[in-house]
Amino acid sequence: MTVCPTLICFFFLSLQDGNSGLAKAQIFIYTGTEGEDIRVKCSSSQSGNTKFFCKNECKQGDLLIETSDVTAQSGRYGMEYETSKLKTNVSVSISQLTRSDSGLYRCGLGRPLSAASYTDFRIRVVDALQDGNSGLAKAQILIYTGTEGEDIRVTCPFPSSGSTKVFCKNDCKEKDLLIETSNVTAQSGRYRIKYEELHPGADVSVSISQLTKSDSGWYSCGLNGSTMSYGHFRITVVDALLTGNPPEVKIFHKTSGDNVVVACNFSVYGDNRLYFCKERCEDKDILVETSDLSAQRDRYSIEYVGRSPSEVFVYVTISQLTRSDSGLYRCGLERPFSPDHYHEFRINVTDGEFHVENEYYYLCL
Template identity: 20%
Template sequence: MTFLVFIFLLAFVQDGASDILTSSPIFGPRQVIGLMDGSVTVKCFYPTTRVNRHDRKYWCRETTRRCSTIVSSTGYVSREYEGRATITDFPENGIFIVEISGLRRSDMGSYKCGVGINDKLFYRVKLDVSEDSVMPGEAQLFYIKQQGTVTTSCTFGKEYANERKYLCRMAKTQCSTVIDTYGNVDPSYKGRVLLNHNEVPGSFNIFMTQLKRQDSGVYLCGVGSYGESGESKELNIHVYEEPSLPKGKVEQPLLKGVLNGSVSVECYYDPKGNVTLKYLCKWRKYGCTELINNFGDVLDSYEGRIVMHDNLENGTFTVILNQLQENDEGYYWCMTDGEQEKKSSTELKIIEGQPSLRGPKEINIIAGSSLSLICSYPCKYYSYNKYWCKWKNTACDPLISYEQNQTGLVVTCDQDSRILSLNFDQVAPTDQGWYWCGVKRASYYGETMAVYLRVQGVFPGSEEVLNAESSNDAAISMPGSKKANSHLSKSKIAAGAESPTESPVEDNNSKVLLSVLIPLGVVFLLLATIFAFVKFKLFKNSDRVSVASYRTNISLTDFENPRQYGAKENVCMEEAHETQLDGMNEYAITTGSPKEVPKKPKRGSKEEAEMAYTTFLLKSENISAISSSQQQ
């Protein structure tokens, strides 16, 4: 019974020791091979903490009871390896290098490279000595902290240019595919690994990011099929846990957005490093499509939807993507051409919900009109900085709030109604484009909303009018171009200008119109003249009406004063006063002297004609009587 307990405890201790070894932050090659009488170099990595930088580094050989030190950073070298073993520490880079020369067969065995004065922080390395003249290729080592990135180039001959490229992870008996050029991707690495073709035929690049402790292990990048054809190269990756992440630099493994809403992806880089290119790309099985970079290059389908803000002070660049759609789901990579670890991926998921910032998505307006773009925000953004900006491929710089800026635009915010407005006094053709409404707190860019302003029509004399006229003049110079002539006519009318030349079709139409309107006008004038002449003759010659055609009873009392029926009966009126009667538009005419005897009531025109005709008959009879008496 006691023996069984002892066996159990021994197994437990071994398991614990195994866990300690696995969790050790010290890392090196699993195996190194050197030629007889040759030399071998061993690289050992350790975290660059303050303690580790100044602590002892050592290389020892394992025996059944202990690990005998061969060489250490304190200057110790064992007698057997004097002149054959050296150790060099690089504390800034977190690495020390052990070199052993004059290799013998007795040097074969198990060794440890470690840090400290006790045997707790170490990594076990196997040393082999070969008598062959050809050395096998050594594994490429990667010492990466959690959430870091591995970047490597796998180069093979041109004869493999058309062969399958792959990355696989070694297990006991096989190598499981992580990603290949046939579109196969291990689900546990989806969105975290990239395989890009290199310019050199037969070579490719591998990127693996968001690394976890369980990603530590041996990988192979190769061409062809593992174990059957082609070549491969060993990659030994060790992922260690960083003691403390820099304040504020927390990775974003998952982002959530709603349809028509927006998200912000924050990316990190070393501002002191030699970083030139920064970009965001969308992951796919066969590569990563670049969406935007710091040089202003934007994918056409993302125009007006994406913008990059670079902050050189804290080493971050933020990419904002709005007008989210279902197909925007996926993995996005922050990429730089600087340090390997300054690459990361973020997964975006579209969930149900409504965007917080609301307003019109597209506005059509005529040039010269006034306009106010509105953006409503919820209470949760009450204390945030609100802004409007005009989108450009290089940036979306906020417009000046509450003051009129050089563009003639004014940004106002009504805190009571929670509306942010962008006001145009007079919209110009140059104002057409994308405008963003957004919120911001300190250096953090929050939600945004985009609206497209389309300006219709242009001001006379503007550059657009000149361009339109020149293009239309070119079109009209082509004979038989009805479409060009029609377009020219419309553009001239819209611009308020007259065409200097007319098309043959318009000439013929004008002639036909004139040939019809001129005769009609002549006839109308002729009829009006005849009517006026007849009317005038009718009144002038009314006293020549035939006696036989007019019969009436005439009384001499009606001719008390024939003069009052003359044409000058109102000649004495000195002044006329118009007075509105009973609210109607009628007027009473009074003379200038109130003591003058009122005149008799005015007769109608028919009555006047009858009196004039009677007077004429009386005069005619008197004249005929006088002439007959003279003849007698």
Template identity: 25%
Template structure:
């Protein structure tokens, strides 16, 4: 009978015909709602933890098959079982049957948020409906974890404070390093520079004797190996580099070089400028200023010289123009001068003395006249 309805409940007869009286078998069909149960056990836990779901049963079912499934439908629970008492282990699920106490336990390791669901614990019965108990599991994301930020200096000691609850007084305390709590390295056991000290009933401290650059990162103070919320502290450690008291920003610009960015993941870096470098920068700035001033003066001098040259050129042009009109007078003057010189030559002949050099042309006299006028 598929897709059962409530009207299908009742008494049925199975019959076989034969000679004489037929054979009949009576069957009573009982229908119940495909859901469970009136009482639900609610459990909360966090990602990464392990959780055990407890499923009680009556003593007469000690040897019966036990199983667990997701959901709230008893009719399909056995077919979709995550684990049964016959398999014991299936991935992250493990089943342990305690027949003395009448309870079987299903443990889920490494919980994830997808494990949040309703579960049915089932006990198989051969002649009747299986018996179920319901569990509702809620897996929460990690939150509200104590987190602190600490700065340390390379080459200097540093002490980290780690609080823990009073009930963990006798527990082993340790400090581990890593981005995730489930994958970190115990620093006290692996590094001799890390020393742990229990301060009493509420905290312990870890001292790093000499800080190194690679000490920067994420640390976890633990007092409970099960990583329960509230039983550990997250520490973000940054390492600072210091050389002197005066520092420059992480971006340092130097003459003739490109900008240098001094960075390191998770680190704060201080850079100290040497005094000689500052002196060189100041001298360079003064030289640049003087060169600019001298260039401005040279430009002004050139402009003045150009102006004077223009004035002189205009004067020369004016004189040349005047000389054109005076050239005839110069020529007349030169002819008269030639006559006087020839007369003087004749006088020298009469005296019997050597004649002076009279090899002077009219062109030279004209040019000399121009030269004197120009001056």
């Protein structure tokens, strides 16, 4: 069975206050079973002569197809190029999937290491889909990462106009409804929705002010035209987004029972082993590690999300902190034949507030 999933909704992030701390990451994940065929369409507003299809870091040994022809085939890998007035499509395919086909891929225009336009995606090959369905399943993850106190605004474009606008969380059941309105704008506490009719189509912009940890989760923005259509995204609120090479180690002051969530940004691409460790990061200090997209071990978890070499994020979490959790931590990527990429941070955990009533003040430790 060969299927060609297409992207329906795109989301664009803008910050209400101009704060640059908010980051967006995205990856497309295709899950199929062994023996199936996969076909992925990489769309671009540009045109080009050279087309490529590669895996992992797109180095010489990772190149599957590079051609200036309209079609090309190399073993189980295929490519087809088509153009229109508005866009060009590079369609790539893999026949007879095997478990070894799981991994990160890129298709696009230009040279693999200096591409003018490209799309990254991940393929996961499993023995069977959990829901028992046949055929290829596609998931699009759009994750917006921000720190507490920031504002977020997400715009969901729709192909046609509508009357009822919806902003909701989780499964969008009645208890998850944040705003439902037929007005052009509406506000409910920290949540806001704005509708703009375009020609053609319409935009529904939703926003949350003063982010808190409890805002982390899945959201949907909807518009009721001839039918109800939804766009979906996820927000992750972290204690800090670690990027670059800061001169000092970030320190978090927490109390017992708190959670800590840290996003680590790396400018790398390809399959890597993720790890989260403490102090000297010897074998006994490894808290959780994996070569998959995510993993959890007791109170510790790690997750990988990326889109391009400048948008790779590793999220690490410790829940229900105790005083013994105080110490130095590292979130990192272990890469074969090259130095690790990692960020370090320190956590100081205390029992909480100490009140000295006779002195008319209190001290938070």
